[in-house]
Amino acid sequence: PAAPVLPPGVTALRDLRDASVLRAAVAGGKRVVVLGGGVLGLETALAAAEEGARVTVVHNGPHPLGRNIDRGGGAVLAASMRNCGVRVAGNARSTGVEHNAPDGGFSALLLDDGSAIDGDLLVLSCGVRPRTELAEGCGLSTAAGILVDHKLRAHHEPHIFAIGDCAEVRCPDPECLECRTARGPSGLVGPGWRQAEWLAEYLTLLASGAPEAELLLPLPAELPGVIVLKARGLTMAVAGDVSAEPWDEEALCAGAADGRPRLQIAQWADPEHGRYVKMTTRAGVLEGLAAVGMPRTAAELVQLFERGAELPADRSLLLRLDGPDQAAAAGAADPERTVCRCAGVSGTKIAAAVTDGCGTVAEVSGATRAGTGCGGCHDDIKGMIEKHFQGAVA
Numbered sequence: 001p002a003a004p005v006l007p008p009g010v011t012a013l014r015d016l017r018d019a020s021v022l023r024a025a026v027a028g029g030k031r032v033v034v035l036g037g038g039v040l041g042l043e044t045a046l047a048a049a050e051e052g053a054r055v056t057v058v059h060n061g062p063h064p065l066g067r068n069i070d071r072g073g074g075a076v077l078a079a080s081m082r083n084c085g086v087r088v089a090g091n092a093r094s095t096g097v098e099h100n101a102p103d104g105g106f107s108a109l110l111l112d113d114g115s116a117i118d119g120d121l122l123v124l125s126c127g128v129r130p131r132t133e134l135a136e137g138c139g140l141s142t143a144a145g146i147l148v149d150h151k152l153r154a155h156h157e158p159h160i161f162a163i164g165d166c167a168e169v170r171c172p173d174p175e176c177l178e179c180r181t182a183r184g185p186s187g188l189v190g191p192g193w194r195q196a197e198w199l200a201e202y203l204t205l206l207a208s209g210a211p212e213a214e215l216l217l218p219l220p221a222e223l224p225g226v227i228v229l230k231a232r233g234l235t236m237a238v239a240g241d242v243s244a245e246p247w248d249e250e251a252l253c254a255g256a257a258d259g260r261p262r263l264q265i266a267q268w269a270d271p272e273h274g275r276y277v278k279m280t281t282r283a284g285v286l287e288g289l290a291a292v293g294m295p296r297t298a299a300e301l302v303q304l305f306e307r308g309a310e311l312p313a314d315r316s317l318l319l320r321l322d323g324p325d326q327a328a329a330a331g332a333a334d335p336e337r338t339v340c341r342c343a344g345v346s347g348t349k350i351a352a353a354v355t356d357g358c359g360t361v362a363e364v365s366g367a368t369r370a371g372t373g374c375g376g377c378h379d380d381i382k383g384m385i386e387k388h389f390q391g392a393v394a
């Protein structure tokens, strides 16, 4: 079936044509309404506001990024968005659109409380869902996506594989623990790429008539998800589960036979200055983190989270990384850290490419594939190149 046709003045953000519609609206001084407070909606709103557009983000729930961040972090995030010039309309349920523009196009988003948010362009950013009609028509089993097992084979059709946004890894074994807690497709570049790499290797082995043992090559476990907002005026990182609050004993003691807390939470909030940090740990190791307006702390926490390393007992050491006196003292970035999460490229690999002569982000991308996904690491790569050449000049 053809893609649904959206009315004039309403667009999704899926391809370059959609992006050019948004760019024209921003350049023309139009009012932009973004429906959806997920990562894409927030990044779109911040980028448009930065270019001078009047932007409103409309989301349901008390704060944006409701699925990922906790209440405190969400509140500071919303306030920071406002500081960046974005209007944020929370707890809003949209019920329809009004088309009273002179050309019959979009003029307002209607909400269930009877109010309306006026605008000239509505950007729909309220989630994606694989279009499973084709797969269903072929008789494949689907849920949120095409159901595949741990070898990415469609259920009951071992000669059909699915990867990426249209695939949902959930094996038919009801006892499989991993699949019991599995969510649908990730909606991210990285996991699909890793599935593609693994599947290419698997199919090559299969075609070469490799023995059964070699075909047991397991699909690697996915890296823990980290969300970093790509925006200039606002830094935010969130990962893992940060829903429990420090005084929420029931959540902290869940599963503990002796009634002693299993989770520890350190939290610091300075809403006036747009700063917030939460560290949720188990035996000193991060299970969740949220950091708004604290770039160095965020970078350090993400490294500790990815490595599964223990935090210093004095958690305030981490907060101080963003103090004015700490710029020079901030710990050197771990060379082994993942710089490009989409392609899974470490700092070591990028440094080696730079040493081998790559002098631009494009050259590093060509040599390592770092930066070829979402592009969020371009500044990091640029920084590493500059540092290398500064060192060389010195």
Ligand SMILES: Cc1cc2nc3c(=O)[nH]c(=O)nc-3n(C[C@H](O)[C@H](O)[C@H](O)COP(=O)(O)OP(=O)(O)OC[C@H]3O[C@@H](n4cnc5c(N)ncnc54)[C@H](O)[C@@H]3O)c2cc1C
Pocket (backbone or CB within 6 Å): 013, 014, 015, 040, 134, 163, 164, 165, 166, 186, 187, 188, 189, 190, 192, 342, 373, 374, 375, 376
């Ligand atoms: C604006 C935007 C920003 C994003 N930002 C990020 C980000 O920062 N970080 C991140 O990790 N992810 C991001 N994503 C998500 C990411 O792009 C997707 O998760 C990823 O592209 C999924 O890869 P895929 O190969 O499964 O599907 P796609 O990249 O969607 O590729 C599917 C391909 O199949 C083709 N196709 C579809 N139907 C048919 C058919 N019937 N016959 C033949 N071909 C067909 C399509 O034309 C397309 O080429 C973003 C997405 C968008 C839209």
